[in-house]
Amino acid sequence: MNNLVIRNATIVTPLGKHAKCGDEMSKLFTMANGAIAITEGKIAYCGSDATLPEKYLSVQYETIDAEGRVVLPGFVDSHTHLIFGGYRPDEFEWRLKGDSYMSIMERGGGIQSTVNATHEESSEALRDKAQWFIDRMVDMGVTTVEAKSGYGLDTQSEIKMLDVIDSLANDPEQKLRVVATFLGAHAVPKEYKGRTGEYVDLMIREMLPAVKGKAEFCDIFTEKNVFEIEDSRRFLKAARDAGFKLKLHADEIVTLGGAELAAELGAVSADHLLHVSDEGIKRMAESGTVATLLPLTAFALKEPFAPARKFIDAGAAVALATDLNPGSCFSGSIPLTIALACIYMNMTIEETITALTLNGAAALDLAAETGSLETGKSGDIVILEFNNYRMLPYYVGMNCVKTVVSKGRIVAQN
Ligand code: NIG
Ligand code: FE
Numbered sequence: 050m051n052n053l054v055i056r057n058a059t060i061v062t063p064l065g066k067h068a069k070c071g072d073e074m075s076k077l078f079t080m081a082n083g084a085i086a087i088t089e090g091k092i093a094y095c096g097s098d099a100t101l102p103e104k105y106l107s108v109q110y111e112t113i114d115a116e117g118r119v120v121l122p123g124f125v126d127s128h129t130h131l132i133f134g135g136y137r138p139d140e141f142e143w144r145l146k147g148d149s150y151m152s153i154m155e156r157g158g159g160i161q162s163t164v165n166a167t168h169e170e171s172s173e174a175l176r177d178k179a180q181w182f183i184d185r186m187v188d189m190g191v192t193t194v195e196a197k198s199g200y201g202l203d204t205q206s207e208i209k210m211l212d213v214i215d216s217l218a219n220d221p222e223q224k225l226r227v228v229a230t231f232l233g234a235h236a237v238p239k240e241y242k243g244r245t246g247e248y249v250d251l252m253i254r255e256m257l258p259a260v261k262g263k264a265e266f267c268d269i270f271t272e273k274n275v276f277e278i279e280d281s282r283r284f285l286k287a288a289r290d291a292g293f294k295l296k297l298h299a300d301e302i303v304t305l306g307g308a309e310l311a312a313e314l315g316a317v318s319a320d321h322l323l324h325v326s327d328e329g330i331k332r333m334a335e336s337g338t339v340a341t342l343l344p345l346t347a348f349a350l351k352e353p354f355a356p357a358r359k360f361i362d363a364g365a366a367v368a369l370a371t372d373l374n375p376g377s378c379f380s381g382s383i384p385l386t387i388a389l390a391c392i393y394m395n396m397t398i399e400e401t402i403t404a405l406t407l408n409g410a411a412a413l414d415l416a417a418e419t420g421s422l423e424t425g426k427s428g429d430i431v432i433l434e435f436n437n438y439r440m441l442p443y444y445v446g447m448n449c450v451k452t453v454v455s456k457g458r459i460v461a462q463n
Contacts, residue, residue, distance in 0.1 A: 051090040051457035053428065054105045056098050058083045058115035061438045062122050062422040063403045068339055068366035068411030075399040085120065086110065087428030087457035095422050113459075117436045118451060121402065122421050123192025123225075123429030124383055125409030128296075128320050128341050130232075130374035131179045131196035132210050135166030137375050141349075150350055150377055151302055155274065160200070160236040163375050167200035167210070175213045182373065182381060183217065187224045187461045189383040190450040192429035193410065193419055194225055195370075197268060199232030204251075204259050207233050211263040224453075224460035226429075228413045230296060231260045234269035234276055234284055249280050253287040265414075266317070267293035271300075271307040278306050285314050294414055300325045301346075312336035318368065318412040322355045323347055330356070334365040339412040342404075343372040344389035345380045357394040368408040369401065384446050391442035398439055428457035 060083035063069055063076070086094035086105040094105060106112075140153050140162075153159045167175070179196070186194060196214045201207035211229055218227035233256045234249075241248040257267070267288035271281040285295050294317045299307025301321035308329025311319035319333060320341040333340055342355040360367050369390055373381035383405070390396045396404065410420030419427045432452040433440065440449050453461035 051428070052088055052110045053113065053454060053457050053459070054084060054086045054101070054110045055113045055115050055120060055430065055432070056084045056101070058085065058118060058120040058432070059436055060085065060095065060120050060422055061402070063407040064421055064423060065407065066417040068337070068408045068416060069403050070334070070366045071361055071364035074361060074367065074403045074408070075397055077399050077402060083120070085422060085430065087454070090428050090456035092422065092424050092426050092428050095424055113432070113452065115432050119433040119436060119438045120422070121431045121433065121438065122406040123419065123431050123453065123455060124190045124405045125193040125413065125415070125420060126186060126191045126370050126381070126383070127195045127318070127368055127409045127412040128343060128370035128372050129194055129196055129381065130199060130372070131182055131194065132175050132198065132213050133163050133167055133200050133375045134170035134175065135163060135375065136379070137162060140376065141379070144350070151274070154236070157239065159376055161239055163200045164202050164236070164238065168206055172209055172213050175210070176216055179213065179217055183225060186381055187453055187455070188450065188463060189448055190431035190453055191383060192225050192453065192455045193228065193413065193415065195228045195230055195413055197230040197232040198264070199235030202233065202236065202238040204256050207231065207256060208259060208263065211260055215263060225455050226419070228266070228415070229264040230266040230268050231264035231293065232268045236270060236275060245276065245280055249276070249284050252284060257288060257291045257293070261291060265294060266296050268296040268298065270298040271305060271310065272298065273303045273305055278310055281307070281310060282314070285316070289314060296320060300329065308333050311338045317414055320370070321346065323352050325356065327359070330359055330363050330365060334360070334363040337366065339366045339368050339408060341368045341370050341412050342394070343370055343378065344386055344394060345382065346372045346378040348389055349378045349380065354389070354394045357390065357396050361396070361400060366408050366411060367396070367400070367404050368412040369404040370409060370412070382446065384444070384448050388442050388445045398442055401442065402438065428454055430454040
C-alpha cells in the first residue's frame, strides 16, 4: 500500500529538483510541527501538521508520530563498489606499515586481487553479500545507493556483476533504490598489462554494447599508470555516444586533469578529487559537474581530504558518498562521512546534509525524483532520534537514525 503519514515532525530539507551549488548548499527549509503524507510511495503533502488534510487521517494511512524528532530526506550514497568477492585485510595491514595503495596495485594486488576473488564467487553469493551491506546502509538512513561493476574486467564477468546489481534493484522486497554503473575501466586486467589501448578498444567494441541497458552510468579510474587522460577521453566519448551518462574517478592519487576532463565531457559527476587542480575546480563549477567527495577513502588511505571548501566557494555542487569497497575504503559509514565532512573538510552541517541528499541525488541524475521532502518526490525519509539536526556530526561516528522510510515503506527501525 505504501501510504504513510508522519506527524508532529521537525522537517529539515533542501528544496528543488537540481543540485544546489555554492552558497545555495547551506539553505535548508525547516518547519516545526510539520506533517508529511505519502500516497502510493510518493509525497502527497508536506507542510504544517495543523493543515494536514483529513483524508490522510483515514485507516488507509499508517501514522508515525515524530514528536521531538527531525525528519530529513533519505540519504543518497552515490558512489559504492557494492559487489565484490573476498576481502583484503592483508593489504590494509601492509598500508598501516607504510605500503602505498598504488604500489600494491602495481604488484598485482589491489583491484586485481578482488577481480580474481569475484571471478570465483557465484552470482548468488555476490548478491547475498551485497544485500548484507545494503541492510547496514539502510539502518544508517540510505534510501538510494549506486553500485558499480568493475571487478569483472572481461565482458562475461562484468555482465555477471551488472546482473547481480539488476537482481538487487528489481527485488520487490528491496529496501532501497539501486542505480547501476558500468566500471569495466576500473583497472587494466592482468591479461592486458602494458596494452592499455587494446583493453580500451575491447571495452568500446565489445563491452559497451553488451552492457547497454544494464547500467545507466559509465565510470572510469582516470589515474596515472591506470587510464590516463587520452585513454579516458577516448573511452568516455564512446560511452557517451552509446548513451551512457558519465562519471569519473578523478584526481584521486595524483593531479592528472580528471576534473577538467569531466567538465569537458559534461560528466554528471567527478568523484574523489583529493588532488584536483584549481583550474579543475573552476571548470567543474562552470560545467555543473557534481563534485562527489569521499572522505572515508581519504581517511582510510591517510591522504589529505578533498578541498570541499574550495569547491563550494567556487560555486560548485558538492555531494558526499562513502566509496564502500574492499580495498581503498572498506567502510560504508554515513555517520563517519558526516563527521569527517564537518570536522576535517570544513563543510557546514547544512552543506553536509544537502551533499548527502539532494546533491547525491543529482550525482545520479535523480534530483527530480528524490533527495528532498516536497510534494511529488519519492517518500524517501529519515527520522532522527533527536530533535536537532546538529546532533548529526556532534554524535561523532554514531548513528542518529531512528526510522527509515523508503518509497513510503518503513524499512528500518533502530
Ligand atoms: O574508489 N580507485 C579506484 N577504485 C576504488 C578502489 C577499489 C579497490 O581498491 O578495490 C576507489 O578508491
Ligand atoms: Fe570508487
